[in-house]
Amino acid sequence: LNVAFHTAWTNGEVWLAALRAAAPEIEFRHWPDVGDPATVDVALVWNPPRELFGGMSRLKLVQVLGAGVDALMRSEVLPAGVPIARLVDPVMSQRMAEYALYGALRFHRQFDRYEAQRQATVWQRHDHLDPPDVSVGVLGAGEIGMTAARLLQSNGYDVACWARSVRDPGPISVFAGREQLPAFLARSRVLVCLLPLTAETRGILGRETFAALPRGAFVINAARGEHVDVPALLEALDAGQLDGAMLDVFAPEPLAAESPLWRHPKVLVTPHVAGISHLATSVEYVVDQLRRFGSGEAVRNIVERERGY
Amino acid sequence: LNVAFHTAWTNGEVWLAALRAAAPEIEFRHWPDVGDPATVDVALVWNPPRELFGGMSRLKLVQVLGAGVDALMRSEVLPAGVPIARLVDPVMSQRMAEYALYGALRFHRQFDRYEAQRQATVWQRHDHLDPPDVSVGVLGAGEIGMTAARLLQSNGYDVACWARSVRDPGPISVFAGREQLPAFLARSRVLVCLLPLTAETRGILGRETFAALPRGAFVINAARGEHVDVPALLEALDAGQLDGAMLDVFAPEPLAAESPLWRHPKVLVTPHVAGISHLATSVEYVVDQLRRFGSGEAVRNIVERERGY
Numbered sequence: 001l002n003v004a005f006h007t008a009w010t011n012g013e014v015w016l017a018a019l020r021a022a023a024p025e026i027e028f029r030h031w032p033d034v035g036d037p038a039t040v041d042v043a044l045v046w047n048p049p050r051e052l053f054g055g056m057s058r059l060k061l062v063q064v065l066g067a068g069v070d071a072l073m074r075s076e077v078l079p080a081g082v083p084i085a086r087l088v089d090p091v092m093s094q095r096m097a098e099y100a101l102y103g104a105l106r107f108h109r110q111f112d113r114y115e116a117q118r119q120a121t122v123w124q125r126h127d128h129l130d131p132p133d134v135s136v137g138v139l140g141a142g143e144i145g146m147t148a149a150r151l152l153q154s155n156g157y158d159v160a161c162w163a164r165s166v167r168d169p170g171p172i173s174v175f176a177g178r179e180q181l182p183a184f185l186a187r188s189r190v191l192v193c194l195l196p197l198t199a200e201t202r203g204i205l206g207r208e209t210f211a212a213l214p215r216g217a218f219v220i221n222a223a224r225g226e227h228v229d230v231p232a233l234l235e236a237l238d239a240g241q242l243d244g245a246m247l248d249v250f251a252p253e254p255l256a257a258e259s260p261l262w263r264h265p266k267v268l269v270t271p272h273v274a275g276i277s278h279l280a281t282s283v284e285y286v287v288d289q290l291r292r293f294g295s296g297e298a299v300r301n302i303v304e305r306e307r308g309y
Numbered sequence: 310l311n312v313a314f315h316t317a318w319t320n321g322e323v324w325l326a327a328l329r330a331a332a333p334e335i336e337f338r339h340w341p342d343v344g345d346p347a348t349v350d351v352a353l354v355w356n357p358p359r360e361l362f363g364g365m366s367r368l369k370l371v372q373v374l375g376a377g378v379d380a381l382m383r384s385e386v387l388p389a390g391v392p393i394a395r396l397v398d399p400v401m402s403q404r405m406a407e408y409a410l411y412g413a414l415r416f417h418r419q420f421d422r423y424e425a426q427r428q429a430t431v432w433q434r435h436d437h438l439d440p441p442d443v444s445v446g447v448l449g450a451g452e453i454g455m456t457a458a459r460l461l462q463s464n465g466y467d468v469a470c471w472a473r474s475v476r477d478p479g480p481i482s483v484f485a486g487r488e489q490l491p492a493f494l495a496r497s498r499v500l501v502c503l504l505p506l507t508a509e510t511r512g513i514l515g516r517e518t519f520a521a522l523p524r525g526a527f528v529i530n531a532a533r534g535e536h537v538d539v540p541a542l543l544e545a546l547d548a549g550q551l552d553g554a555m556l557d558v559f560a561p562e563p564l565a566a567e568s569p570l571w572r573h574p575k576v577l578v579t580p581h582v583a584g585i586s587h588l589a590t591s592v593e594y595v596v597d598q599l600r601r602f603g604s605g606e607a608v609r610n611i612v613e614r615e616r617g618y
Contacts, residue, residue, distance in 0.1 A: 091439060094465075098440075101464075102414045109411060114579045115424055121571045123563035123580045130400060130587075131407075154463065155410075156403075254432035262430045270423045271432045278439070 001294045002039050004056070006031040007046040007065055015065075018279055019044075023287045026294070042290060050077045061085065061293055063286060066277065067092065067144060069303050070197035070224060084303040088143050089285055091278035097148040099222050099274035100138070100192045103246040104152060106268070107190055107218040108134045112244050116265060131156030137188025139204065140195040140223070141167060141174050144275070148194055160184060164200070164307075185212035190220065197224040198308035205229065210236035216243040222274035225251030230261065237266045248274040310603045311348050313365070315340040316355040316374055324374075327588055328353075332596045335603070351599060359386045370394065370602055372595060375586070376401065376453060378612050379506035379533060393612040397452050398594055400587035406457040408531050408583035409447070409501045412555040413461060415577075416499055416527040417443045421553050425574060440465030446497025448513065449504040449532070450476060450483050451618075453584070457503055469493060473509075473616075494521035499529065506533040507617030514538065519545035525552040531583035534560030539570065546575045557583040 005016055005028050012030070019028050034040055037055035045052065046065040053059065062084045064072060069086055072078060106112055110126045117124060134157055138149045141163035149172045153159040159172055162184045166176040175184035185191070191213060195201045205221060206229035213219075219242060221228055228247070236242040244266045250259075253272055261267050293299050303309060314325055314337050321339070328337050343349055346364035354361065355374040362368065371393045373381060378395055381387060415421055419435045426433060443466055447458045450472035458481045462468040468481055471493045475485040484493035494500070500522060504510045514530060515538035522528075528551060530537055537556070545551040553575045559568075562581055570576050602608050612618060 094439070098414060098418060102411070102418060102420060105407060105411045105414070109407060110582075111411060111579075114582070115577070117580070118571060118578050119428075121566050125580050125582050125585070127585065128582075130403070151464075155460075257430050262427060268424070269427050270420075271426070271434050273419070273423070273434050273437075276434070276436065 001026045001041050001290060002034075003028050003042045003044050003290065004031045004034045004037075004040045004052070005029065005044045006048055006052055009046065015279065015283070018283045019286065022283050023290065026287075026290055042293065044286065044290075045072075047071055048075070048077070050075070053077050053079050061299060063087070063289055063299075065282070065286070067275070068196060068224065069309060070226075073303070073305070073308055083299065084305075085289060085299050086301045086303060086309070087277075087282060087285060088301050089278055089282045090143075090147075091281045092275045093144045093147040094151075095278070096144050096194060096222055096275035097151040099248065099270075100136075100148040100194070100220055101151050101155060103192070103218070103220040104131075104134065104136055104155075104157060104190050106246065107244055112266070112268070132158055134158060134189055135160070135187050136190040136192065137162060137184055139191065139193045142194075142196070145194040146172070148192060152192075157190075160187065181209075182212050185209060186214065188217065189214055190218045192220045193223045193227050195223050195227060196309035197226050200308075202226050203229050205233065207232040207236070210241055213241070215241055217241075218243055219245045220247075221245070222248045225249045225253065230259075234260060234264065237264065242266070244268075246270070248272055310335050310350050310599060311343075312337050312351045312353050312599065313340045313343045313346075313349045313361070314338065314353045315357055315361055318355065324588065324592070327592045328595065331592050332599065335596075335599055351602065353595065353599075354381075356380055357384070357386070359384070362386050362388050370608060372396070372598055372608075374591070374595070376584070377505060377533065378618060379535075382612070382614070382617055392608065393614075394598060394608050395610045395612060395618070396586075396591060396594060397610050398587055398591045399452075399456075400590045401584045402453045402456040403460075404587070405453050405503060405531055405584040406460040408557065408579075409445075409457040409503070409529055410460050410464060412501070412527070412529040413440075413443065413445055413464075413466060413499050415555065416553055421575070421577070441467055443467060443498055444469070444496050445499040445501065446471060446493055448500065448502045451503075451505070454503040455481070457501060461501075466499075469496065490518075491521050494518060495523065497526065498523055499527045501529045502532045502536050504532050504536060505618035506535055509617075511535050512538045514542065516541040516545070519550055522550070524550055526550075527552055528554045529556075530554070531557045534558045534562065539568075543569060543573065546573065551575070553577075555579070557581055 038057045040056045042061045044063045059082050110128050136152050136157045136159045138145050138161045141161040149159045149161050162175045205227050246268045248270045347366045349365045351370045353372045368391050419437050445461050445466045445468045447454050447470045450470040458468050458470050471484045514536050555577045557579045
């Protein structure tokens with residue numbers, strides 16, 4: 001099995017070494033040193049450049065080194081007809097969930113105010129609710145969304161999810177489709193976006209959504225920068241419709257130094273760190289995928305191109 | 310049953326109304342309007358002034374409206390021989406636990422750095438551990454300490470407690486006594502102080518303790534300001550022995566505007582809000598205590614004066 005490896009990350013060599021150690025029987029070639037591109041079976045990539053797929057006439061699988069495939073789906077170089085598989089790393093999902101938990105605690109315990117008061121040397125107490133009285137709405141009910149919903153629920157929050165379509169109702173209530181979105185938003189004091197980026201979800205954190213939330217709500221975005229309509233967010237914050245936001249993702253990244261988000265008193269900017277990939281579990285997953293592929297078994301988490309994730 | 314009520318809080322009337330509504334058969338008198346002090350059976354107090362107990366010759370119980378009785382124990386006016394009962398409010402314990410959880414997340418997920426980077430418009434990612442690799446040590450294994458330990462453990466942290474004496478080993482390991490303190494500290498990347506303030510624990514967050522922690526540890530104090538040796542804390546932070554601190558309590562309060570703690574880049578000051586009392590559950594507890602007392606049953610959580618809590 002010939003695998004062309006590429007990542008835009010700076011620690012590509014570390015990943016490559018771990019992959020080689022975990023699966024000595026697979027030939028990993030560090031792109032662009034892949035020899036004859038026509039001999040490549042699988043491309044293992046993150047944010048591949050336009051020219052990567054050139055000449056890969058035998059390519060049978062693209063395994064992405066991340067949970068989101070939006071950048072690849074938008075790319076003009078995406079090879080037609082070749083299945084694309086996402087990376088589902090339980091540690092990364094848990095990390096995303098922790099980010100959401102931190103955001104919920106920061107908001108409901110008024111730590112956003114205390115962080116600001118500390119800057120201004122102000123000693124002032126604020127009352128707060130307890131988690132059972134804090135409704136959290138998680139946009140997204142996939143692997144990551146459900147992990148976050150479960151963690152928030154286990155910490156006492158009143159949690160619901162929103163998904164594209166109806167699912168098996170587990171211990172967490174799921175609102176489904178555009179019809180149920182207003183009701184879902186109306187109950188969400190804290191809104192956490194963990195959606196895939198698709199044509200349907202682009203800009204979902206916009207004017208209409210903010211207006212449908214309870215007044216004084218808090219928004220957490222750990223999905224994609226393109227989910228947010230930034231002018232609408234700033235307007236909702238300044239009008240008091242939103243009480244705060246914690247944003248991990250931006251379009252483009254890094255967030256420009258002149259962006260008003262950096263210094264807005266009600267916004268916490270973090271540098272795309274909500275779900276940093278975990279080497280060991282990611283490598284384990286990828287090697288399992290490649291072995292499945294090599295032995296003709298079904299590869300997991302294949303992207304449905306028409307829905308975009 | 311005649312109860313003299315006093316609190317230094319601004320919302321004493323709200324408490325009094327709730328107490329009267331919950332127990333119409335008990336006579337609550339708002340000090341100093343208690344009539345003949347010799348007819349008072351129980352004093353229900355928080356930070357009572359020197360003159361409160363004057364003339365209360367029939368006093369049989371002091372029920373404190375808080376978990377900590379250190380201020381009362383130090384007071385010269387404490388009536389000799391009268392039992393003192395602490396308030397144990399499960400909601401307050403849970404709130405303290407949430408404060409500790411927020412502190413642990415803030416530290417291990419590097420949010421302290423991101424809060425600072427946001428001030429400076431710096432986009433820089435930092436790697437982080439996952440909770441199973443983050444050892445948290447909780448000083449105190451009473452109601453509050455154990456609630457915090459359980460919440461931290463349920464969120465995946467590697468938790469141990471430290472107590473004055475050996476207890477039944479439950480699912481959380483407990484180190485006991487001065488002999489086991491160094492071993493406990495050596496394993497605590499995050500140290501959470503939830504101890505009662507006594508002669509033994511005063512200044513426990515001092516030079517010796519900080520030196521025994523792993524280098525780069527993080528200290529959370531939600532107990533009493535007198536637990537901290539502030540110059541030793543600042544020295545340990547500036548020397549890099551400690552990587553940060555989150556402090557909720559100070560001596561005296563409010564923390565003076567000129568305190569270096571306010572503006573220290575590695576310190577988050579909060580205004581004594583880790584465990585704000587919850588009216589409904591506190592009133593329920595107090596009424597239960599008073600009814601037990603009235604019917605001759607054992608009152609719970611009586612302070613042992615010689616140990617100080």
